[in-house]
Amino acid sequence: MDQAESLRQMLAERHSAPVRVIATTSGKGGVGKTNISSNLAVLAAKSGKRVLIVDADLGLANVEIIYGITPKYHLGDLLDGKVTMEEVLATGPGGIRVLPAGSGVSSLTQLDDAQKLRLMTGLDAVEDAFDVVIIDTGAGIGENVRFFVGGAQEALLVVTPEPTSLTDAYASVKVLSLEAGVEHFNVIVNPCATEAIARDIFEKLCTVTRRFLKAKLKYIGFVPRDENLHRAVMAQKPLVELFPQSPASRALATIGAKLFDEPAPVQNAGGLKFLWQRILRESPVAAG
Numbered sequence: 001m002d003q004a005e006s007l008r009q010m011l012a013e014r015h016s017a018p019v020r021v022i023a024t025t026s027g028k029g030g031v032g033k034t035n036i037s038s039n040l041a042v043l044a045a046k047s048g049k050r051v052l053i054v055d056a057d058l059g060l061a062n063v064e065i066i067y068g069i070t071p072k073y074h075l076g077d078l079l080d081g082k083v084t085m086e087e088v089l090a091t092g093p094g095g096i097r098v099l100p101a102g103s104g105v106s107s108l109t110q111l112d113d114a115q116k117l118r119l120m121t122g123l124d125a126v127e128d129a130f131d132v133v134i135i136d137t138g139a140g141i142g143e144n145v146r147f148f149v150g151g152a153q154e155a156l157l158v159v160t161p162e163p164t165s166l167t168d169a170y171a172s173v174k175v176l177s178l179e180a181g182v183e184h185f186n187v188i189v190n191p192c193a194t195e196a197i198a199r200d201i202f203e204k205l206c207t208v209t210r211r212f213l214k215a216k217l218k219y220i221g222f223v224p225r226d227e228n229l230h231r232a233v234m235a236q237k238p239l240v241e242l243f244p245q246s247p248a249s250r251a252l253a254t255i256g257a258k259l260f261d262e263p264a265p266v267q268n269a270g271g272l273k274f275l276w277q278r279i280l281r282e283s284p285v286a287a288g
């Protein structure tokens with residue numbers, strides 16, 4: 001086989017590999033979802049994956065701040081027909097593409113037909129360009145969050161070690177599995193001092209979940225409290241780039257390897273667009 005032929009074959013295989021869509025979620029807000037997902041995205045990009053991060057978070061330390069970028073457009077501009085998907089996507093560290101979706105969109109479940117079409121056409125245009133899509137949702141499980149999470153096959157569930165956090169995490173697994181159809185939850189405990197504590201929390205969550213829900217939980221690690229995280233946010237640079245040897249960076253590297261190097265729990269044959277089609281069909285068409 002000559003070089004050109006093997007390259008063609010490699011590219012063909014690459015394009016046939018289904019895109020993996022992972023949404024972050026947590027029972028309560030402010031538990032580190034955005035910091036974890038934006039740094040995991042950087043690690044995935046470093047390992048050669050083509051990454052899209054959907055910033056669906058209106059919080060203060062959102063993906064844009066963590067990456068130190070100022071996107072020109074947001075999802076609302078695409079829905080209004082002002083720009084194409086390619087124009088909406090900003091570029092972050094390591095060539096990560098960022099879809100700013102947290103602002104300018106009041107209700108994604110109330111899109112009119114023209115907006116749905118623009119969203120679908122936009123997703124269609126870029127879906128071959130990515131191996132991994134990470135959706136960083138804001139606090140709570142409001143309708144826009146459900147919309148985005150419903151387009152994912154898996155969740156990244158961030159749980160804190162406090163007892164109340166377990167109840168909140170269970171509630172979020174329940175809503176997302178029953179109402180958004182998410183079956184697989186990758187659980188991260190943050191901040192957490194030791195592996196033993198993290199595993200104990202994970203087991204407790206599994207016990208209640210197993211009893212009432214079909215959702216499948218997988219332990220993928222813990223992140224220790226690390227003040228460098230705050231320093232990195234202030235510097236508007238990803239922690240894993242600014243302080244690659246800090247405790248949280250090392251923990252995130254272990255998590256990243258577990259998340260991205262192991263086979264995906266589900267194969268998404270239909271691609272990115274397919275995931276949202278279901279939601280868009282189900283959501284009521286807004287008048288006008």
Ligand SMILES: Nc1ncnc2c1ncn2[C@@H]1O[C@H](COP(=O)(O)OP(=O)(O)OP(=O)(O)O)[C@@H](O)[C@H]1O
Nearest residue numbers: 029030031032033034035059138139191224225226
């Ligand atoms: N392991 C950690 N060590 C130190 N600080 C942390 C850690 N994890 C999170 N934090 C801090 O907690 C705060 C909230 O983090 P982040 O914004 O990532 O949470 P979030 O879950 O995305 O919040 P929201 O629900 O508002 O979107 C940040 O100030 C961050 O620096």
Ligand SMILES: [Mg+2]
Nearest residue numbers: 033034057059
């Ligand atoms: Mg956030």
